[in-house]
Amino acid sequence: MDVQERPAWTDGPAWRRPLGLVRSRLRVHSIAGQVFLLQVAVVVLLIAAALSALVLQARSYSTADAGHRTRTAAIALAGSPGMAKAVAGPDPTATLQPIAERTRKIAGFDYVVITDPHGIRYTSPIPGLIGKHIYGPYQRARNGPYTSSFTNPLAHIVDTTAPVRSPGGQIAGYVSVGITVARVNQGVIGQLPVVFGGAAVALCLGMGGAVLVRRRLHRQTHGLGPAGMTHMYEEADRARARLQLLYDAGGRVGTTLDVKRTVQELADVAVPRFADFATVELADPVLHGDEPSPGTGTAGGPALRRVAVSGVRGDAPLYPMGSVVSFLPTTPEGMGLVTGHPALAADLRRARAWRERDPANSDKVLAYGIHSLLSAPLRARGLNLGMVNFWRAGSSEPFGDDDLSFAEEVVARAGISVDNARRYTREHTMAEELQRSLLPRGLPEQSALDAASRYCPVWQGVGGDWFDVIPLPGFRVALVVGDVVGHGLHAAATMGRLRTAVHNFSTLDLAPDELIARLDDLVTSLDQPGANDEQATEVTGATCLYAIYDPVSGRCTMARAGHPAPALVRPDGGVDFADLPAGPPLGVSGLPFEAVELQLEAGTGLVLYTNGLIYNRERDVEEGLAALRATLRGATGDSPEGMCDAVFHALVPPRPRDDVALLIGRTRLFASDQVAEWEVPSDPSAVSQIRSECVGQLSDWGLESLAFTTELILSELITNAIRHGSPPIRVRMLRDGGLVCEVSDHSSTSPHLRYAATTDEGGRGLFLVAQLAKRWGTRYTALDKVIWAEQSLAVTPDQLRDALIS
Numbered sequence: 001m002d003v004q005e006r007p008a009w010t011d012g013p014a015w016r017r018p019l020g021l022v023r024s025r026l027r028v029h030s031i032a033g034q035v036f037l038l039q040v041a042v043v044v045l046l047i048a049a050a051l052s053a054l055v056l057q058a059r060s061y062s063t064a065d066a067g068h069r070t071r072t073a074a075i076a077l078a079g080s081p082g083m084a085k086a087v088a089g090p091d092p093t094a095t096l097q098p099i100a101e102r103t104r105k106i107a108g109f110d111y112v113v114i115t116d117p118h119g120i121r122y123t124s125p126i127p128g129l130i131g132k133h134i135y136g137p138y139q140r141a142r143n144g145p146y147t148s149s150f151t152n153p154l155a156h157i158v159d160t161t162a163p164v165r166s167p168g169g170q171i172a173g174y175v176s177v178g179i180t181v182a183r184v185n186q187g188v189i190g191q192l193p194v195v196f197g198g199a200a201v202a203l204c205l206g207m208g209g210a211v212l213v214r215r216r217l218h219r220q221t222h223g224l225g226p227a228g229m230t231h232m233y234e235e236a237d238r239a240r241a242r243l244q245l246l247y248d249a250g251g252r253v254g255t256t257l258d259v260k261r262t263v264q265e266l267a268d269v270a271v272p273r274f275a276d277f278a279t280v281e282l283a284d285p286v287l288h289g290d291e292p293s294p295g296t297g298t299a300g301g302p303a304l305r306r307v308a309v310s311g312v313r314g315d316a317p318l319y320p321m322g323s324v325v326s327f328l329p330t331t332p333e334g335m336g337l338v339t340g341h342p343a344l345a346a347d348l349r350r351a352r353a354w355r356e357r358d359p360a361n362s363d364k365v366l367a368y369g370i371h372s373l374l375s376a377p378l379r380a381r382g383l384n385l386g387m388v389n390f391w392r393a394g395s396s397e398p399f400g401d402d403d404l405s406f407a408e409e410v411v412a413r414a415g416i417s418v419d420n421a422r423r424y425t426r427e428h429t430m431a432e433e434l435q436r437s438l439l440p441r442g443l444p445e446q447s448a449l450d451a452a453s454r455y456c457p458v459w460q461g462v463g464g465d466w467f468d469v470i471p472l473p474g475f476r477v478a479l480v481v482g483d484v485v486g487h488g489l490h491a492a493a494t495m496g497r498l499r500t501a502v503h504n505f506s507t508l509d510l511a512p513d514e515l516i517a518r519l520d521d522l523v524t525s526l527d528q529p530g531a532n533d534e535q536a537t538e539v540t541g542a543t544c545l546y547a548i549y550d551p552v553s554g555r556c557t558m559a560r561a562g563h564p565a566p567a568l569v570r571p572d573g574g575v576d577f578a579d580l581p582a583g584p585p586l587g588v589s590g591l592p593f594e595a596v597e598l599q600l601e602a603g604t605g606l607v608l609y610t611n612g613l614i615y616n617r618e619r620d621v622e623e624g625l626a627a628l629r630a631t632l633r634g635a636t637g638d639s640p641e642g643m644c645d646a647v648f649h650a651l652v653p654p655r656p657r658d659d660v661a662l663l664i665g666r667t668r669l670f671a672s673d674q675v676a677e678w679e680v681p682s683d684p685s686a687v688s689q690i691r692s693e694c695v696g697q698l699s700d701w702g703l704e705s706l707a708f709t710t711e712l713i714l715s716e717l718i719t720n721a722i723r724h725g726s727p728p729i730r731v732r733m734l735r736d737g738g739l740v741c742e743v744s745d746h747s748s749t750s751p752h753l754r755y756a757a758t759t760d761e762g763g764r765g766l767f768l769v770a771q772l773a774k775r776w777g778t779r780y781t782a783l784d785k786v787i788w789a790e791q792s793l794a795v796t797p798d799q800l801r802d803a804l805i806s
Helices: 017-026 031-078 081-089 092-107 138-143 181-221 227-251 259-270 332-339 351-357 359-368 403-436 489-507 511-528 621-635 639-650 685-699 705-723 765-772 797-805
Strands: 111-115 145-152 156-165 171-180 276-285 305-309 343-345 369-380 383-393 447-457 465-471 479-487 543-549 555-561 566-567 575-577 595-599 605-609 660-667 675-682 729-736 738-745 774-782 785-792
Touching: 017 785, 031 092, 031 111, 031 156, 031 171, 031 181, 081 092, 081 156, 081 171, 092 171, 111 566, 138 145, 138 156, 138 171, 156 181, 227 259, 227 403, 259 276, 259 403, 276 369, 305 383, 332 343, 332 383, 332 479, 343 675, 359 369, 369 403, 369 566, 383 403, 403 489, 447 465, 447 639, 465 489, 465 660, 479 489, 479 605, 479 660, 489 511, 489 543, 489 555, 511 543, 511 555, 543 605, 566 621, 575 621, 595 605, 605 621, 605 639, 605 797, 621 639, 639 660, 675 685, 685 705, 685 729, 705 729, 705 738, 705 765, 705 785, 765 785
Parallel strands: none
Antiparallel strands: 111 171, 145 156, 156 171, 276 305, 276 383, 343 369, 369 383, 447 660, 465 479, 479 543, 543 555, 555 595, 566 575, 566 605, 605 660, 675 729, 729 738, 738 785, 774 785
């Protein structure tokens, strides 16, 4: 057969040109174009679905409306007045045909048929059918109106038949009203142009919106296709993850002021979100709070020490904690220290300098699977504090150039926290050294009691608690405990000032209440603002307890300024708290302080402490005192050292929020043979007799070597008391670790030492006493004045000769 010849333009590639043009129009590479086509398709589908729904709804409405109209008309005609009479009349057709036709035409029905009870037509729109039988189930309307629908070859018809009843209730005939659905649909079809016009408008609006969205999306996506958008979103997710990591690092790094803890937090926050392993090396001076030396970590400079390691696994062959590390200038670590910026080795197998530094360890690292390194110097204020190394292993992608800026930002933020911790460490160390230098390094030797002490500084800080044991004349001893409000250098410095003041006041041999009063005046004067003291911190609120114990009489006199009362541990194990007036804290009110004198048995424990021992956030004062009482009761048989250990173990937490000072002394009493006393008549001639009796007492004590010096001292002191004092005059000698001679009288005059000229006949007595005695002085009691002189028990002839010659 013949084949129709094809046009020339359809041969070869030219034949495919129009189809290719259409495909090129439909093929959209950008996300914006694809979204545009999708929006157009969605709009068209929505409009088509809406139109289909409207058509279906219209059809359903038309059928229902046809049934409603025919039913209403059939019921109305069947029940109209005169219908039953007309049906039963002699000529129903003549009467009813005009009515039926007029109703059909006005209401728009297809037919209105009235029949007799047997279905013979009285009326019909086709006159030739009058008198003929109708078709259909008209008899179903016998019990009431009946609506049905049926389809003939021409149309779909809805019919309603209603019975016509005679006055007696019998069926006189039927009224059938019918209408085609197409006739009802004509009203709906007339509204279709409006519906389609609205659909067209909606389509145009949807298309316009899609075009606007497409343009905006095209600008936002820069015309990228799916692959480009995927890459862009991956980069956005990575940037978002980096920002979140920076945020987390800001909240997790630097939570404490501990250098090692801070760098460990840095290593932990980087793993595994940025690296598989992270190590941090710091200069040794940084760990102690000092600034690093120049050239730290570089070849020839001070080495770094590894202080933090973190990783997804714990068996990596990296240098362990505590290792001393130095870097070559050509390694990533060395380059970072020299330039001050991060450096990377994306492929460690090709990093020749890094491998040559330690070939054995490098081979282990590579064999383990670590393949990429990024080193960032840890800097602050222009100083290299150390080095942070990030390592990636296994299937993790190597570090890239975009990781450098992120690592620099993370490490720079951490560097500030590390430097803050370093500076805090330095200040804390200085404060601790200051506090240690201000506290007693050991308890002095004395024979009044066995003493032990403990001090625990506040965790991560220094406080103002202090204690002291001060030997006093006559083998007495002063116990003092104080507390300065607050923490830090100011509290430590204030504590040192108050402790020095107590030492100075104790040399005046003041009563406890008088000493506390003078200390209160000192604190008040310290708090007076000066010309340049706008930022000075007040001392007001400091507390102090001062007690003097006399081992000869067993009496203990004490006073306090707002300080907790001391505990008394009786030899039988009972524990009481001294009923001592509290008094206001130092510098508060200027009110007088009251002293209390207690008579203590030998072996009684005196427990002095600060409020940090009995009070903290988890325990109130009453609970603390009860715990202290129970602990002391259980440690009654222990030595003061053992009692201190028991109290600290039971009451002091591992990390106290306030410093704690504890001082425990167990009293002693001098035996009667250690004390000798005499009454002295106010007669100069009695001096020789008293002197002889004293020498005899020295012989009984085995201190004949001190007889000569003691005679000289007593002669001068007794003679002065008789000449310048008032009776009664008493002499007392005490023997323990030394020999103390005391002469008391009722006068208030105080002798003073002066240097006599070569031509003076007198004035050398007290000078001689000062030369012969180890120390001497004057103290006052409530009734009299006491001049005392203390000698060492071991006096060599050379010492005596030198004293007499001088």
